[in-house]
Amino acid sequence: MEDNIMNLVVVGVISWSTIFLLTRRVFHKLSFEFSNRVVSTIHATLAVILASLSVQDWRCPVCPLASKSSPKQMQTLAVTLSYMIYDLVCSHFNKKFKLDNSIHHLVSIVGMGAGLAYNKSGSELVAALWVSEISSPFLHLRELLKELGYKDTDLNLVADILFAVIFTFARMGCGSYITYLTVAANNPFVIKAMALSLLLVSAFWFYKIAAMVNYKLMKRTNKSVA
Numbered sequence: 537m538e539d540n541i542m543n544l545v546v547v548g549v550i551s552w553s554t555i556f557l558l559t560r561r562v563f564h565k566l567s568f569e570f571s572n573r574v575v576s577t578i579h580a581t582l583a584v585i586l587a588s589l590s591v592q593d594w595r596c597p598v599c600p601l602a603s604k605s606s607p608k609q610m611q612t613l614a615v616t617l618s619y620m621i622y623d624l625v626c627s628h629f630n631k632k633f634k635l636d637n638s639i640h641h642l643v644s645i646v647g648m649g650a651g652l653a654y655n656k657s658g659s660e661l662v663a664a665l666w667v668s669e670i671s672s673p674f675l676h677l678r679e680l681l682k683e684l685g686y687k688d689t690d691l692n693l694v695a696d697i698l699f700a701v702i703f704t705f706a707r708m709g710c711g712s713y714i715t716y717l718t719v720a721a722n723n724p725f726v727i728k729a730m731a732l733s734l735l736l737v738s739a740f741w742f743y744k745i746a747a748m749v750n751y752k753l754m755k756r757t758n759k760s761v762a
Contacts, residue, residue, distance in 0.1 A: 541614045541652055548618025552579070556626065568630055570683050572623070573676040579619045580672035586612040587666040590658075598663045598714060601721040605651065605658025612662055616669075617648045640737050644668075647730030657727045660718045664734065667706040667714060674699035693752060700749045707738040 552575060559571040590608035591597045605613070624641040627634070651661045678695040686692050711734070718731040 538610070538655075541610055544611060544614040545618045545621070548615055549622050552619050552622035553626075556622070566683060570680065572626055572630065573679055576623065577673050577676045577680075579616070579623075580669040580676070583612070583616050583619075583665055583669040586615060587662045587669070590662050592659065597666075598659050598717055600659060601717060602657060602723045603659065605655050605661075609658030609662050610652060610655070612665065613648045613652055613658070616665055617645060617652065620645050620648070636737065636740065640734070643730055643733045643737065647727060647734075650724060650726040650730070654724055654727075657718070657723045660714065660721070660723065660727065660731070663714050664711070664718075664731065667710045668734070670706045671699055671703040674702060693756065696749060696752060700745050703745060704742060708742055711735060711738055 555578065556571060556575045559574045560568070563571055563574070586608075590606065590612045592606060593599055620641050624638065624645070627638060627641075647664075648661060651657050674695055678692060678699055681687070681689075681692045681695060715731045715735045719728045
């Protein structure tokens with residue numbers, strides 16, 4: 537890994553941690569998780585913007601396959617790698633520790649770390665980053681709304697549905713195609729393994745999200761009937 541990229545990762549970890557501490561100070565009356573989700577929302581928005589800017593050809597966003605990463609792609613991956621490291625450590629200080637989320641972070645850290653070390657597969661990794669984070673702001677919004685007192689409201693239901701629709705389109709639709717291209721191309725084994733692992737994690741989350749939306753819609757329907 538190049539020194540400037542390594543430095544960017546280190547600075548990134550420090551920066552995300554600082555943003556979290558500042559957020560905790562501003563929202564000191566709210567929970568630890570609330571502040572962490574604010575930071576996660578900032579990262580998700582930034583990651584989608586940087587990933588979009590690093591696409592070399594919008595006629596084929598995943599091209600060129602199995603090629604040397606561009607400087608923009610390396611920087612984009614370094615920013616997200618630093619966030620994943622911060623968030624993995626931060627999650628261990630939270631009482632609501634989730635194993636599936638930690639596995640997702642570890643897989644992402646290994647995959648992006650390998651991509652930065654090999655200086656290869658930037659197109660595939662940035663595309664995977666885009667589909668992974670495009671739905672994240674809505675994921676965090678639905679939880680932030682709950683803590684702000686909007687649980688079981690129409691606004692919270694809209695956030696749930698938007699998250700489910702965007703997640704399904706991005707992760708299960710675009711994500712499956714990107715996984716196929718990544719595995720079929722001449723990428724390092726660890727990159728292929730990461731792509732398959734992320735798809736499996738996404739499928740698991742898709743099942744949980746579908747069950748959640750179905751439950752909320754049935755609950756809303758039963759209330760209307762009553």
